[in-house]
Each structure stands twice: as C-alpha cells, then as structure tokens.
Amino acid sequence: MEDSGLFLTGDGSHSIQSEKFKVAYHSIHGAIQETEHVFIQAGLVKRLETKKKISILETGLGTGLNAFMSYLFAERHKIHLHYTSLEAYPVQEDLYKILNFAEQLGSDQAAQLQGIHTSDWNKSISLSEYFTFEKVLTDFNDYDFPSKFDLIYFDAFAPTSQPEFWEVPFLRKNYNCLLPGGMLTTYCAKGSFKRALKEVGFTVESIPGPPRKREMVRAVKR
Numbered sequence: 001m002e003d004s005g006l007f008l009t010g011d012g013s014h015s016i017q018s019e020k021f022k023v024a025y026h027s028i029h030g031a032i033q034e035t036e037h038v039f040i041q042a043g044l045v046k047r048l049e050t051k052k053k054i055s056i057l058e059t060g061l062g063t064g065l066n067a068f069m070s071y072l073f074a075e076r077h078k079i080h081l082h083y084t085s086l087e088a089y090p091v092q093e094d095l096y097k098i099l100n101f102a103e104q105l106g107s108d109q110a111a112q113l114q115g116i117h118t119s120d121w122n123k124s125i126s127l128s129e130y131f132t133f134e135k136v137l138t139d140f141n142d143y144d145f146p147s148k149f150d151l152i153y154f155d156a157f158a159p160t161s162q163p164e165f166w167e168v169p170f171l172r173k174n175y176n177c178l179l180p181g182g183m184l185t186t187y188c189a190k191g192s193f194k195r196a197l198k199e200v201g202f203t204v205e206s207i208p209g210p211p212r213k214r215e216m217v218r219a220v221k222r
C-alpha cells in the first residue's frame with residue numbers, strides 16, 4: 001500500500017503525489033490537459049488515422065485518468081478500444097473514490113472510473129460495447145509484453161525517478177510488443193530517451209507538448 005497525497009493541478013483536475021517515488025502522477029499544470037494532449041490527441045487520435053480498432057497498452061494505471069478519458073473517447077466516437085493497463089502499486093480506495101475527473105470533464109459517467117478501479121485484476125471486462133478493459137497487477141519488469149498492441153501510452157514516472165524504464169532494454173520490450181505501424185506516446189522528450197528509442201528501431205518525432213511543456217515524443221514502429 002502506498003501513502004500518497006491528493007492535490008489539485010492547474011486545470012482544476014486532481015492528481016496524486018507519490019510518496020514512494022517522490023513525484024506527481026501528472027503535470028502540476030493540469031492532469032486532464034496533459035492526458036488530452038499527450039495520450040488522446042497525440043496518441044489515440046493519431047493512431048486512429050490508419051487503424052480503426054485499436055489495442056492500447058498503458059504502463060502505469062495510476063489514477064485511471066488515461067483509461068477513463070480513452071473510455072469516454074470510445075463512447076463519444078463509437079470506436080472499439082481494447083485497453084490493457086499495468087500497475088504494481090494500485091491507488092487505494094480512499095483516494096480513487098474522491099477523484100474529480102468526471103466532474104471536471106462534465107461527464108455523468110463517474111461510475112465507470114470507479115469500475116476501472118474496482119474491476120478484478122488480470123481479467124478482461126467490457127466496460128461498454130466499445131471499451132474492453134484489463135488491468136494487470138504486475139511490475140513492468142515482470143510483464144511478458146505480448147505482441148498485440150497498436151498504441152502504447154508510455155506513462156512511467158519520469159527518468160529522474162525511474163531511469164531504467166527510459167533506457168534501451170525496457171524500450172526494446174515495448175518496441176517488440178507493437179504491431180507494425182504501432183505507436184508509443186509519452187510526455188517526456190529527454191535527449192537520451194529519444195536516442196534510446198531510435199536505437200531499438202523507432203522513428204521518433206518531437207512534437208509540441210501540453211501547455212508549459214515545449215516538447216513531447218511520439219515514436220512509430222514502421
């Protein structure tokens with residue numbers, strides 16, 4: 001169990017400060033804003049340009065914000081998503097039950113965010129006709145990365161906190177589990193990370209980041 005604290009980010013949405021990793025789960029300038037920019041627009045919307053039924057892998061379920069916003073997107077646009085999220089240190093009930101994401105997004109589907117958190121581990125469920133969800137209770141290092149994903153939401157804590165996940169060996173596993181044309185998107189644009197992505201075979205794009213962040217990265221498996 002983790003001893004962490006809830007706080008409000010710049011756009012009014014909640015995030016959590018991890019005591020274990022001494023870092024926040026999202027940009028302090030706006031959690032919803034960051035997810036919308038980095039994962040939904042730069043990742044999901046971009047990937048949908050060339051494939052309509054998408055399988056997503058997320059490294060770090062955390063608050064469930066990326067999963068919840070992907071679910072809302074799938075509902076709104078009637079597209080089929082299969083979403084797998086890895087997590088070793090689940091957010092505890094006292095925190096996830098008070099997250100204000102649905103309210104901040106003007107959504108009446110707060111129950112689905114709770115459903116993401118209360119669903120069984122290692123079991124695929126249909127959250128709706130469009131959204132299949134599975135959360136896997138595992139350390140990133142122990143996951144076998146099956147080759148079946150179209151898009152990776154790469155959302156480990158920053159390299160200052162978890163350097164090993166931004167280096168060649170772990171990135172190679174991510175590369176190998178992507179289908180041809182697959183993409184990885186993340187908030188980080190550190191030089192050594194981009195070089196490591198290229199070394200494992202990705203084509204790397206540096207694109208504008210969310211507000212107050214100059215750049216982020218999208219990497220494509222050609």
Ligand SMILES: C[S@@+](CC[C@H](N)C(=O)[O-])C[C@H]1O[C@@H](n2cnc3c(N)ncnc32)[C@H](O)[C@@H]1O
Binds near residue numbers: 067
């Ligand atoms: C930046 S946060 C993810 C935020 C999340 N995507 C969201 O929407 O709230 C990083 C997540 O990775 C998880 N994590 C960190 N190290 C891990 C590891 N070695 N294995 C599995 N999960 C890990 C953390 O517990 C945390 O939930």
